[in-house]
Amino acid sequence: MFTGIVEELGTIAEVTDQGDAIRLTIEASTVLDGTVLGDSISVNGCCLTVAELGEGRWTADLMQETLDKTSLRGAAPGDRVNLERAVTVDKRLGGHIVQGHVDGVGEIVSRSPSEHWEVVEVSLPAHLARYLVDKGSITVDGVSLTVVEAGESSFTVSLIPETLARTTLGSRRPGDLVNLEADVIAKHVEKLLGAHASTHLPAHVQKDS
Template sequence: MFTGIVEELGTVERIVEQGDAIRLTIRADVVLEGTGLGDSIAVNGCCLTVADQADGIWTADVMQETLDKTSLHGVAPGDKVNLERAVTVEKRLGGHIVQGHVDGVGTVLARTASEHWELVEIALPEGLGRYLVDKGSITVDGISLTVVEAKDRSFTISLIPETLARTTLGFRAVGDRVNLEADVIAKHVEKLLVSGYATAAGTQQEVISHEGDRA
C-alpha cells in the first residue's frame, strides 16, 4: 500500500532481458533507507519487490504481465522513475490510498503552462473514465493527484512547482505514456452497487415467483 507521495526520482541503472521478464536495477538513495529484501517499492506507480540491493542500487523482477499492462515496457537505462516505499502505520496519508496496481496506461495529450502551475491533459484507456470525477483522486505514474476535469475520454490535472520539480511529470512530453491507477474506493463502491442491484433484483424475482405459486 502506498500514498502516492513520491519520495525521490531514481535512475534506471541496468535492464537484463529474461525472455518473459526483465531484471530491473535502479539507483536510489532515500527509498533504500530501512528497506530490505522482499520489501515493496512503487516504480512509476507499479508495486515491485526488492530482490537484491547493495551500494545504492536495488533490483526487482518485472514479469511479462506487468510489462504488457504498464509503461515499464520500454524503460531504458538512464531513465528517471518515481519511487515510493510502502506506507507504514506511522506515516501520514498525504495523498490517497494507492495499491500500486496499475489499471491502464494513458497518454499525455497536452500541456498548458501558467506562471505558477501547469495544466496537463491525459487520455484515458477504455473503461477507466467511470471511476473519475471532478476533484476526485487519480494516480499518475505513482503520483497522487486531484482531477481538475473528468472528461469522457481524458482528464486534466494541475501540477504545482513541487510536483514538476520532484517527479517525472516535470518532463513528460505530449505523446508519452503514463501509468494510471483509479481510486480503489470508487472500484469497491461500483462492485457493491452492481452486486447489490443484482441481489435485490434476484430477491424481487424470487418473491414474485413465490406469489405466483400461491396464486
C-alpha cells in the same frame, strides 16, 4: 500500499532482458533507507518487490503481466522514475490510498503552462472513465493527483511547482506514456452497488438474467 507521495527520483541503471521477463536495477538513496529484501517499492506507480540490494541501487523482477500492463515495458537505462516505499501505519496519508496496481496506461495529450502551475491533459482508457470524477483522486506514474476535469477519453490535472520539480511529471511530453491507477474506493463501491442492485431485482428478473 502507498500514498502517491513520491519520495525521490531514481535512475534506471540496468535493464536485463530475460525473454518473458526483465530485471530492473535502479539507482536510489532515500528509498533504500531501512529497506530489506522482499520489501515493496513503487516505481512509476507500479508495486515491485526488492529482489537484490546493493550500494546505492536495488533490483526487481518484472514478469510478462507487468510488461503487458504498464509503461515499464519501455524502460531504458538513464530513465528517471518516481519512487516511493510502502507506507507504514505511523505515517500520514498525505495523498490517497494507492495500491501500486496499474489499471491502465495513458498518454500525455497536452501541457498548458501558467505562471504558477501547469495543466496537463492525459488520455484515459475507456474502461477507467467511470471511476473518475471532477475533484476526485487519480494516480499518474505513482503521483497522487486531483482530477480537474474528467472526460470520457481524457482528464486534466494541475501540477504545482513542487510536483513539477520532484517527479517525472515535470519532464513528460505529449506522446509519453504514463501508468494510471484509479481510486480503489471507487472500484469497491461499484462492485458493492452492483451486487446490491442484483439482489434487489424482482425474482423473475433475477431468474431471467
